[in-house]
Amino acid sequence: MASHGKGSLLKGIDGSQPAAGAAKSAGAKGSSAERKNKIVAIVCVVLLLALSVFIVTSFLGGETAASTSEVRAVIDSESGELIEKFRLPEGKSFPYVNPKTGRNTLYLAEPCFWAKDGTIKVHPTWVLLNEFAGKSGPTICPDCGKPVKSHNPYPVIR
Numbered sequence: 001m002a003s004h005g006k007g008s009l010l011k012g013i014d015g016s017q018p019a020a021g022a023a024k025s026a027g028a029k030g031s032s033a034e035r036k037n038k039i040v041a042i043v044c045v046v047l048l049l050a051l052s053v054f055i056v057t058s059f060l061g062g063e064t065a066a067s068t069s070e071v072r073a074v075i076d077s078e079s080g081e082l083i084e085k086f087r088l089p090e091g092k093s094f095p096y097v098n099p100k101t102g103r104n105t106l107y108l109a110e111p112c113f114w115a116k117d118g119t120i121k122v123h124p125t126w127v128l129l130n131e132f133a134g135k136s137g138p139t140i141c142p143d144c145g146k147p148v149k150s151h152n153p154y155p156v157i158r
């Protein structure tokens, strides 16, 4: 209601000031028509935005699906180097080529979220499984001393 009053006031400025009652009804009529136009304009803009967002996301989605693959943490079995964000080459299985050495020595790292004191860490210790490191026996986390296995489970505190 306050905005109605403002609108009619502004309208009244350019013409001669009509009677209070006439101004009120004329102002209300004008602002409701204006409001309709505004709503139509806003709806158009929103629709256009939604359409462009849809086009952009579908385009990007198609592109990412085509050109990118999974990003995982890997460890070099020779140097022990950890690469936390390694883009897995598409259609290839491990060991992956280490771009630094050119050698096929990168294996998927397993995350261990256990902290030494039995709590859960936000950033895991990344562990290379013994089977990939060429060692026998169960893999032990160098940080907390707990066993680590393939698809290492997230800790459950009992």
Ligand SMILES: [Zn+2]
Residues within 6 Å of the ligand: 112, 113, 114, 115, 125, 141, 142, 143, 144, 145, 146
């Ligand atoms: Zn651990």
